[in-house]
Amino acid sequence: MSQNVLVLNCGSSSLKFAIIDATSGAEYLSGLAERLSEQSPQVKINQQGHKNVIKLNAGAQHQKAIEVIVAEIKHRELVSDLIAVGHRVVHGGETFTGSVIIDQDVIKAIEQNQKLAPLHNPANLLGIKIASDAFSDLPQIAVFDTAFHQSMPEHAYLYPLPHTLYQDSGIRRYGFHGTSHYFVSREAAALLNLDIDKANFITAHLGNGCSVTAIKNGQSVDTSMGLTPLEGLVMGTRCGDLDPGIIHYLTSQLDYSSEQVNQLLNKESGLLGISQLSNDCRTIEQAVEIGDKQAELALDIFCYRLAKYIASYLVPLGKLDALIFTGGIGENSSLIREKVVKHLAFLDLTIDESANLAARFGQNGVIASNQNGCRVLVVPTNEEWVIAQDAATLTESI
Numbered sequence: 001m002s003q004n005v006l007v008l009n010c011g012s013s014s015l016k017f018a019i020i021d022a023t024s025g026a027e028y029l030s031g032l033a034e035r036l037s038e039q040s041p042q043v044k045i046n047q048q049g050h051k052n053v054i055k056l057n058a059g060a061q062h063q064k065a066i067e068v069i070v071a072e073i074k075h076r077e078l079v080s081d082l083i084a085v086g087h088r089v090v091h092g093g094e095t096f097t098g099s100v101i102i103d104q105d106v107i108k109a110i111e112q113n114q115k116l117a118p119l120h121n122p123a124n125l126l127g128i129k130i131a132s133d134a135f136s137d138l139p140q141i142a143v144f145d146t147a148f149h150q151s152m153p154e155h156a157y158l159y160p161l162p163h164t165l166y167q168d169s170g171i172r173r174y175g176f177h178g179t180s181h182y183f184v185s186r187e188a189a190a191l192l193n194l195d196i197d198k199a200n201f202i203t204a205h206l207g208n209g210c211s212v213t214a215i216k217n218g219q220s221v222d223t224s225m226g227l228t229p230l231e232g233l234v235m236g237t238r239c240g241d242l243d244p245g246i247i248h249y250l251t252s253q254l255d256y257s258s259e260q261v262n263q264l265l266n267k268e269s270g271l272l273g274i275s276q277l278s279n280d281c282r283t284i285e286q287a288v289e290i291g292d293k294q295a296e297l298a299l300d301i302f303c304y305r306l307a308k309y310i311a312s313y314l315v316p317l318g319k320l321d322a323l324i325f326t327g328g329i330g331e332n333s334s335l336i337r338e339k340v341v342k343h344l345a346f347l348d349l350t351i352d353e354s355a356n357l358a359a360r361f362g363q364n365g366v367i368a369s370n371q372n373g374c375r376v377l378v379v380p381t382n383e384e385w386v387i388a389q390d391a392a393t394l395t396e397s398i
Contacts, residue, residue, distance in 0.1 A: 002081040004028065005388040006073070006135070008066075009088040010127035012119040013037060015065050018384050019078055022392035025385040029078060033065035043068050047076065062126050070134040084139045085131045086391035088179070088383070089124045091117035092144030093170060099147065099390035101398070102128060102140040110142065116170065116227065139398060141391035148178030151219040156316070159226075173231070175223035177205045179386040181213040184326045184379040189218075191364065192322060192375065200317045202310050204340075205381065206330035208236035208279060212306065214313035221316045224309055230266060233309060234302045236279035239269035241305075274298035281329045281336070288335075303336055307343030320347075320374050326381040332360050341368050341376060349376060 003023045009016040018030040031045040033056075041056040043065055054068055073079055087102070093113040100106055107125065114121040132140050149157075157173040158166060165171040181203045189196040196218040204212045210233040214222040224232030224240075234240045242265075250256040256264070272279040275298035277287055287295035314320060323344075325337055334356045341351050351368040359365050359378035368376035 002083060003388075003392050004078075004081045004083060005391045006082055006085045006131070006138075007088070007384045007387045007391075008085060008127045008131055009384070009387075010062060010120075010123040012123055015062060015069075015123075015127070016384075017069055019073070019082070020384055020388040022083075022385075022388040025382060025388075027384075029073070029076065031069070033062075033069065036065060037061050041065070043072075045072060062123060063130060066127065066130040066134070070131075079135070082135070082138055084141055084391040084395045085135055086141045086143055086387040087124060087128050087131070088145070088387055089142045090120035090145045090176065091174065092142075092146045093174070094150070096142070096144045096147050097150040099141055099143040099387075099394060101394050102132075102142050106142055116174070139391070139395050141387075141394050143179060143387040143390050145176045145178050146174045148182045149173075149175030149213070149220045149223050152221055152223070156222045171227055173223070173226040175211070175213070175220065176225045176229050177209070177211045177213075178220070179383040180205045180326060180381040181211075181215065181220065181223070183383065183386045184324050184381050185215050185218065187364070187379045188322055188324050188377050191377065191379070194321060200319055200321050201324055202313050202317070202320060202322075203324045203326065204306065204310065204330055205327040206233075206306075206325065206333075206336070207327040209238070210235045210240075210306075210327070210329070212309045212313065214316050216317050222313060234274075234305050235270045236281075237267050237270045237272045239265050239273070271298050271302060274301055281333055285333065285335055299336065299339070303339040304343060307340050310340070310344060311346075322374065323376045325376070325378050331362070331378055331380050334360065337367060337376070337378070347374060348372075349374070351376070 003021050004019050005022050007018045007020055013036050015033040019028045029047050033043045035041045039058045041060045043054040045052055056064055089110055091113045093116055095109045110121055110125055128140060184203055185201050186196055189199050198217060201215040209229055211223060211225045213220050230238050232240050247261055250261050271284060275284050275295045277295055278284055284295045284298055337356055341349050348370045349368045355365055356367040359367055362380050364379045366375050366377055
């Protein structure tokens with residue numbers, strides 16, 4: 001029997017999709033709708049190596065993109081093999097500790113959490129509505145970025161603010177990239193022949209968005225992103241941690257508006273802001289090779305702050321079985337991995353330079369270790385497969 005699931009990941013201005021075999025992880029169809037609401041939106045489709053691009057009319061939004069995707073799936077006669085549609089939902093708040101079958105109560109709860117993710121949850125809801133109409137006979141499953149981190153203890157997720165702000169408005173650390181941290185921790189446990197329920201990992205998901213998570217006995221006990229994805233590490237365009245007093249200074253002394261502050265911290269900072277060049281780590285690394293000092297500084301700050309976070313997560317873990325790199329940067333930048341491991345010299349890790357260089361483009365493996373049995377791994381993430389697996393499991397329960 002088919003175990004194929006259509007996975008939809010609706011962002012604020014893009015939409016990723018794939019038809020995935022929940023058992024094997026094989027992709028039969030995948031693609032990206034990008035530049036939505038702009039002048040030149042398009043849908044890129046890849047069916048097992050055969051690629052094509054469908055141009056959309058200027059200003060086309062999610063509705064049109066999903067209509068095109070649905071039409072392509074039907075034209076390619078793939079609908080009959082689908083068992084469910086799995087949706088990535090960014091923010092589940094405290095409502096959801098795992099994936100769920102979508103019904104009206106679930107939709108209402110996602111709507112109530114919109115204030116915590118105003119750019120993403122509305123897009124996620126739109127994808128759910130359109131897919132439910134297009135595939136009315138298929139179960140719709142919601143998989144939440146925040147769910148994996150709901151195991152964090154109070155002392156890890158609460159901010160030192162008046163407690164009423166948490167009680168009345170839900171202001172706390174939620175964390176994100178949960179499906180990625182979950183997936184690579186399980187993959188690492190299998191690779192190292194460890195029982196996940198007894199394994200302690202630190203997982204570093206590094207891309208344009210970056211987060212690090214402390215995983216104790218298979219559960220998230222702390223993570224770097226907070227109420228929003230802005231907190232924590234230096235990212236492509238996000239600043240990560242900074243003195244909150246800077247915001248008051250910007251507004252009271254430099255006449256920044258609230259919206260200008262939000263734009264600065266989320267879109268103009270991080271690697272882009274420091275390097276004054278790009279948010280793309282590959283571009284910055286190329287600039288470093290030709291002696292660009294500002295690009296070098298951007299990488300130094302990125303790696304230093306990441307190493308500090310990793311070191312701090314030894315506190316909740318006590319012992320560390322493995323440090324895991326994943327995400328576009330984590331999987332492909334041997335330079336950043338090497339710099340971070342060198343910052344962690346107190347762990348006595350010996351890096352295997354050839355293994356570190358070889359761990360790129362979807363290749364996993366151990367790149368460093370010490371005499372106490374701690375290892376450093378590269379593990380490619382596959383969030384879409386997690387969504388497909390959860391969707392298939394819940395569909396079986398119906």
